[in-house]
Amino acid sequence: MKIFLDSADINEIKTHQSSGFIDGVTTNPSLIAKSGHSILETIAEICTLIDGPVSAEVTASDFETMLTEGKKLAAIAPNVAVKVPLTEAGLKTCWALADIGTKVNVTLCFTAGQALLAAKAGASFISPFVGRLDDLGKNGMGLIDDIVTIYSNFDFDTEVLVASVRSAQHVVDAALLGAHVVTLPPKILSSLYKHPLTDGGLDAFMVDWKQTGQSIL
Secondary structure, rough: OEEEEEEEHHHHHHHHOOOOEEEEEEHHHHHHHHHHHOHHHHHHHHHHHHOOOEEEEEOOOOOOHHHHHHHHHHHHOEEEEEEEEEEHHHHHHHHHHHOOOOEEEEEEEEEEHHHHHHHOOOOEEEEEEEEHHHHOOOOOOHHHHHHHHHHHHOOOOEEEEEEEOOOOHHHHHHHHOOOOOEEEEEHHHHHHHOOOHHHHHHHHHHHHHHHHHHOOO
């Protein structure tokens, strides 16, 4: 399963990119606003750091403006994936952009029916928001299971990109269900390293090692 970093913070991206685990980056208007920088400049810089897909989201709501924005974002770098919302206008934009060879990430997906339409519109990625569904008492991972099954049934090329991830367990569950990609806030990515038994075991090893008086170097 591929791991994308959900961030528009250049320093965060540089820090985690050096780990070797980052296969792509996702951004959205909220993350761009939080960064305090120009969307065009930010996406361009991220694309110099990351070889994989970098999602850049349109901000319009009508088809014509979405398409114009999408083309401008796609022109920034070859690895830009234009992000569009799962609306009728967004799906029309997806179809038009995919038809000219642009990667498209269809976001804000909350039903399997929406995901089916995105795949038929030629989306490269579908982004179901599991955390937001869980917040409402719904089964976010159940949605991932449904989408993975539907896509497998019909051999769709669209990759399931699990978004709105709230815990390390979400990552594991997504992997078990066969999702292609998970996009993570930096704090969730860091939490995958952590376990108290790992820390406790390492502490014990170091105490025992110190007692030997040895040095490897």
